[in-house]
Structures are given as C-alpha cells and as structure tokens.
Amino acid sequence: MTENEPVPEQRSLAAEEPPQDPPDAAQAAVWRNGLTAVTALLAAVLVLRGPAELASVHWSVRVLSAALLLAGFALLVRAVLLAIAAASAPAGQPVSALTPVRRLAVVGLAVLGATVLLGWLAPAAPTPAKLIQLTYDHGIICGLVSLEPDGYVTVLPDPGQAPNRITAKARTLVPVAAVHGMTEVGVCEPPATLPTPAP
Structure with missing residues (x-):
C-alpha cells in the first residue's frame, strides 16, 4: 500500500450517509x-x-x-x-x-x-308565538290566542307589547260566535279607526 492511497477506515461517515432531501x-x-x-x-x-x-x-x-x-x-x-x-x-x-x-x-x-x-x-330555536288581532262584538283585542276551552277564543297578554287600547291586559275569553275576524300581526297597534262596539 502506497502512502497516497486512502485508508478505508478513515473515510468520513458523512459521505456514507447523505442528508435527507x-x-x-x-x-x-x-x-x-x-x-x-x-x-x-x-x-x-x-x-x-x-x-x-x-x-x-x-x-x-x-x-x-x-x-x-x-x-x-x-x-x-x-x-x-x-x-x-x-x-x-x-x-x-x-x-x-x-x-x-x-x-x-x-x-x-x-x-x-x-x-x-x-x-x-343543534336544536332549533323556539318559534315565537304569533300575535293575533281579534275583532269581535265589543271591539278589537290583540294578544296571544288559544282555541281553548271549546266554544271560546282565549286571548292572552304578551309582556313584550306596549300597553294600548287593544292590547290584552289579562286573560280574556271571547265566545266564538262573537268573533268577526282574526288577523296575524307583528305588533299590537290599534288601527286608525276602531269598529263601533255592538250595543
């Protein structure tokens, strides 16, 4: 072995293990x-x-x-x-x-x-109750409506509504025979002209 020949044991390990690409x-x-x-x-x-x-x-x-x-x-x-x-x-x-x-x-x-x-x-949000403006023999009343008990329309006050002439103040029972019409509304507001109550 000549002096210029490399010694195998002295080779660098870096040359044998190239870095990962x-x-x-x-x-x-x-x-x-x-x-x-x-x-x-x-x-x-x-x-x-x-x-x-x-x-x-x-x-x-x-x-x-x-x-x-x-x-x-x-x-x-x-x-x-x-x-x-x-x-x-x-x-x-x-x-x-x-x-x-x-x-x-x-x-x-x-x-x-x-x-x-x-x-x-996710559960659905509760559906807001619908406000009903009800025209009957004694005028107009507005609130949350239920058809119970039989033979009557029950109008309940809605706490979110401003008090006025037609907003229900308390639970009111209206006979079905006295009802002239019901209209769904967003807010209980009195109309421009109120119907004349029946005598």
Whole structure:
C-alpha cells in the first residue's frame, strides 16, 4: 500500500450517509394549489348559502358557529401561505418542511366539518308565538290566542307589547260566535279607526 492511497477506515461517515432531501418544490406547489382551491370553494359556498342555514337555531349556536368558521378559515389561509412560501423557494435552496402545512390543513378542515355538524345537530330555536288581532262584538283585542276551552277564543297578554287600547291586559275569553275576524300581526297597534262596539 502506497502512502497516497486512502485508508478505508478513515473515510468520513458523512459521505456514507447523505442528508435527507427536503420536500420537493413541486410537492409544495401541489399543496399550494389544492389548498387554495379548497379554501376558495368553501368560501364561495359560505357566501352563496349565507346565514340562512343557521337562521333557525339558537343565537348561542350561531355565535359559536361563526367563531368556528373564522378559526377554520384562518387555519386554511395560514396553510396556504406556508405552502406558497415553500413552493416559491429559490432553486438550490432547501424548501420548508410541509408538515406544518399538512397539520394546519387537517385541523382547519376538521374545524369547518365540526361547524357543519353543529349546524345540523343543534336544536332549533323556539318559534315565537304569533300575535293575533281579534275583532269581535265589543271591539278589537290583540294578544296571544288559544282555541281553548271549546266554544271560546282565549286571548292572552304578551309582556313584550306596549300597553294600548287593544292590547290584552289579562286573560280574556271571547265566545266564538262573537268573533268577526282574526288577523296575524307583528305588533299590537290599534288601527286608525276602531269598529263601533255592538250595543
């Protein structure tokens, strides 16, 4: 063995174990394009459907759903920005790891999915009682109406209505035979002219 020949035992371990290659820029570009398309599609669906999907649920569910939507879209936008940065890294330089992009995308989609399930499974808000303006032999009375007991129309006061000439002050029983008409109203307000009571 000559003096110029390398000794096998002295070779560097670094040459035998090359460093792992960073994620390829093409893979980052795929993630960038896919996440951008998914985020844009979900945003378009949200804009087109509007708040009508959650209109029938309790206000607390609507507030929670709005917070979850904001959080989910924030995570997806963050994932898109990281993917853009990874895909646009200069040639020859290592590309940022895609692990944070994957995690943010999965968590963001999971949050949006939970929001959809919440909207589906949440109990409906109680339907407000309808106010009825009832015209009968002795004038007009307005309030919450029930058809019990038999032969009578029961008019109940609504605490949310301002007191006036036609707002029911107490539980009132009106015989069905004395009723001339019933109209559903949003607010108990006396009409411009009141009918003349029967003698």
